[in-house]
Amino acid sequence: MSLQHPVEKVVTRYWQHKDQPTLKGYKSRGGYQQLAKALDQQPAAIIETVKKSGLRGRGGAGFPTGLKWSFLPKDNPKPKYLCINADESEPGTAKDRFILENDPHSLLEGIGMACWALGAHTCYIYARGEFKGPSAILEKAIEEAYADGIFGKKLLGRDYELNVYQVRGAGAYICGEETALLESLEGKKGWPRLKPPFPAVVGLFGCPTIVNNVETISTLPTLFEKGPEWFQNIGAGKSGGTRLVTLSGAVNRPGTYEVGMKTSLKELIYADEYGQGLPPGRAVKGVIPGGVSAPLLTGDELGVAMEFDAFKPLNSMAGSGGVIVMDDLCCMVRSLWRVVRFFAEESCGQCTPCRDGQPWMTRLLRKIEEGRGTPEDLETLQHVATSMAPYPPIGLGNTICALGDSGALAVHGFMKFKKEFEQHIAEHRCPYGERPWGAFGDFQ
Amino acid sequence: MHHAAMTPDDTARLESGIAKILQRYPADRKSAAMLPALRLLQEIKGWLVPEGVKKVAQLLGTTPERAHEVATFYIMFFTEKPGRYVIDVCTNLPCALRGAEGMLKYMETKLGTLAGTNGDKYFLRETECLASCGTAPCMQVNEDHHENLTKAKVDSILEKLQ
Ligand SMILES: Cc1cc2nc3c(=O)[nH]c(=O)nc-3n(C[C@H](O)[C@H](O)[C@H](O)COP(=O)(O)O)c2cc1C
Ligand code: SF4
Numbered sequence: 073m074s075l076q077h078p079v080e081k082v083v084t085r086y087w088q089h090k091d092q093p094t095l096k097g098y099k100s101r102g103g104y105q106q107l108a109k110a111l112d113q114q115p116a117a118i119i120e121t122v123k124k125s126g127l128r129g130r131g132g133a134g135f136p137t138g139l140k141w142s143f144l145p146k147d148n149p150k151p152k153y154l155c156i157n158a159d160e161s162e163p164g165t166a167k168d169r170f171i172l173e174n175d176p177h178s179l180l181e182g183i184g185m186a187c188w189a190l191g192a193h194t195c196y197i198y199a200r201g202e203f204k205g206p207s208a209i210l211e212k213a214i215e216e217a218y219a220d221g222i223f224g225k226k227l228l229g230r231d232y233e234l235n236v237y238q239v240r241g242a243g244a245y246i247c248g249e250e251t252a253l254l255e256s257l258e259g260k261k262g263w264p265r266l267k268p269p270f271p272a273v274v275g276l277f278g279c280p281t282i283v284n285n286v287e288t289i290s291t292l293p294t295l296f297e298k299g300p301e302w303f304q305n306i307g308a309g310k311s312g313g314t315r316l317v318t319l320s321g322a323v324n325r326p327g328t329y330e331v332g333m334k335t336s337l338k339e340l341i342y343a344d345e346y347g348q349g350l351p352p353g354r355a356v357k358g359v360i361p362g363g364v365s366a367p368l369l370t371g372d373e374l375g376v377a378m379e380f381d382a383f384k385p386l387n388s389m390a391g392s393g394g395v396i397v398m399d400d401l402c403c404m405v406r407s408l409w410r411v412v413r414f415f416a417e418e419s420c421g422q423c424t425p426c427r428d429g430q431p432w433m434t435r436l437l438r439k440i441e442e443g444r445g446t447p448e449d450l451e452t453l454q455h456v457a458t459s460m461a462p463y464p465p466i467g468l469g470n471t472i473c474a475l476g477d478s479g480a481l482a483v484h485g486f487m488k489f490k491k492e493f494e495q496h497i498a499e500h501r502c503p504y505g506e507r508p509w510g511a512f513g514d515f516q
Numbered sequence: 517m518h519h520a521a522m523t524p525d526d527t528a529r530l531e532s533g534i535a536k537i538l539q540r541y542p543a544d545r546k547s548a549a550m551l552p553a554l555r556l557l558q559e560i561k562g563w564l565v566p567e568g569v570k571k572v573a574q575l576l577g578t579t580p581e582r583a584h585e586v587a588t589f590y591i592m593f594f595t596e597k598p599g600r601y602v603i604d605v606c607t608n609l610p611c612a613l614r615g616a617e618g619m620l621k622y623m624e625t626k627l628g629t630l631a632g633t634n635g636d637k638y639f640l641r642e643t644e645c646l647a648s649c650g651t652a653p654c655m656q657v658n659e660d661h662h663e664n665l666t667k668a669k670v671d672s673i674l675e676k677l678q
């Protein structure tokens with residue numbers, strides 16, 4: 073299968089160059105020129121450009137970046153902060169890591185531009201603790217930027233101080249949620265905060281704070297080089313630019329790819345440039361399109377474009393770009409159990425529906441998978457999920473943060489295959505027996 | 517218990533390291549340095565020895581309870597001495613679809629230990645997604661990342677752990 077729309081590269085543009093992670097390599101391809109230009113502009117003009125470009129957050133919610141920036145109060149005398157979310161731990165998602173490994177200076181240049189626009193003099197990059205390799209590459213890039221006079225007392229020689237620090241997490245998915253991230257940055261356990269107030273008003277150390285994903289910020293140099301119109305035009309609808317997606321599961325060529333907003337799930341799975349389809353005889357049963365927090369789609373819904381708003385009519389979401397493919401030999405009960413168990417493990421324990429509901433659903437799913445489930449168990453499962461977060465639409469959850477919703481949404485989404493759950497119950501066994509993981513599920 | 521004691525040298529390293537870390541935070545927000553400070557302690561002692569956690573709290577101007585609360589919240593922090601090799605195997609959905617459950621079983625048999633059991637030599641555990649979903653299955657050995665794993669690769673990684 074070939075692509076219907078050619079894809080312009082934004083994020084992966086220079087990844088083929090081995091020296092791109094070094095300052096020298098980055099500069100040889102125009103690096104830090106956009107920061108220099110930005111510093112000649114008024115901050116408000118930069119925010120305006122970002123608004124015009126249609127850039128939307130790549131961390132999961134797809135929130136318009138320029139709009140978020142404009143929520144930062146102008147008359148607040150407190151210091152302002154930019155925090156970069158490099159916590160990447162949504163199952164299915166492996167993209168920010170490759171930005172840190174292949175082009176860390178694009179993030180750093182973007183940080184310089186964003187901090188100037190926001191009036192922030194300090195940026196913390198919160199990287200998940202497990203990123204030993206990527207963090208080392210990023211740290212080296214930060215050191216290079218300081219040594220070269222880019223960061224520090226004078227941002228690129230201008231009268232504007234900017235300090236950029238990397239802080240490493242210590243293993244907790246919840247710290248990717250922006251207010252848990254702020255708590256963790258403040259040296260506490262990662263308990264999400266009740267909102268409002270939102271971080272833009274009361275964020276890090278009680279000060280106005282913008283939290284943005286790695287990919288969001290690292291698009292800025294190219295966005296400004298080519299202009300907001302170009303960025304908007306290569307996108308689709310209200311989503312500018314491209315997307316970095318991770319294709320995993322039952323495809324011939326899993327990996328992390330830059331796709332267009334018009335690229336369909338079908339193209340991602342089958343195109344030669346991307347997934348190259350499934351093994352002979354196998355078909356797509358289900359696809360999780362945006363990390364395990366995004367409700368499941370069936371093999372009949374692959375026509376959807378990767379653009380943020382396109383998933384809404386399907387009651388799912390583009391999320392963090394983690395596309396997980398399950399083939400027709402894969403057990404949906406076992407798959408859902410893995411997903412919900414994840415949320416049970418990672419619940420911070422702060423609110424009751426999530427703390428108790430996720431482990432409860434996990435136990436019910438295990439019971440059904442092992443052939444010990446009853447029809448009442450299946451009813452209870454759905455009932456618990458609905459009491460945590462009714463569905464559709466997405467966003468009706470009863471918990472402090474969206475992790476609570478995520479487990480519930482997973483259950484709701486997998487009910488597209490309710491028959492398979494009923495079959496487990498009726499036959500008192502998993503129909504897939506010892507091989508529940510589909511075409512690529514054996515360890516070799 | 518002597519491995520759990522802080523030597524004067526340990527304490528000196530902790531103090532000078534924390535002094536450097538504190539430069540990154542506002543002067544009145546010392547306790548913000550808790551994660552990097554605990555990580556440093558773990559680098560020095562191999563795990564978060566109680567005496568060291570108390571010292572961290574003191575250096576950051578906060579209570580030992582606050583430090584302990586953080587130490588126990590994050591899975592990469594060890595409040596008990598872990599085996600010499602901590603092996604984290606991702607078994608989340610994308611990895612499971614590429615053989616992770618089989619890989620974990622293979623390793624349990626090979627190492628003669630069950631996942632979740634902390635032994636002297638190995639602490640094998642299941643962990644959540646490690647951002648290798650497109651390069652699955654994967655694991656980390658003492659924080660070193662390995663991906664696209666096969667039996668042959670796992671064999672050669674485990675052979676090196678002596
Ligand atoms: C449970 C949970 C986990 C999250 N994990 C991440 C993450 O690992 N990385 C990320 O960028 N955003 C994550 N988010 C989204 C952030 O809260 C936030 O929306 C995002 O960092 C904002 O950046 P953006 O506007 O550039 O997308 C998570 C949200 C929730 C509810
Ligand atoms: S929803 Fe879950 S993770 Fe979020 S605050 Fe409540 S208990 Fe914690």
Ligand code: FES
Binds near residue numbers: 610644647649
């Ligand atoms: S699911 Fe294993 S690395 Fe993502």
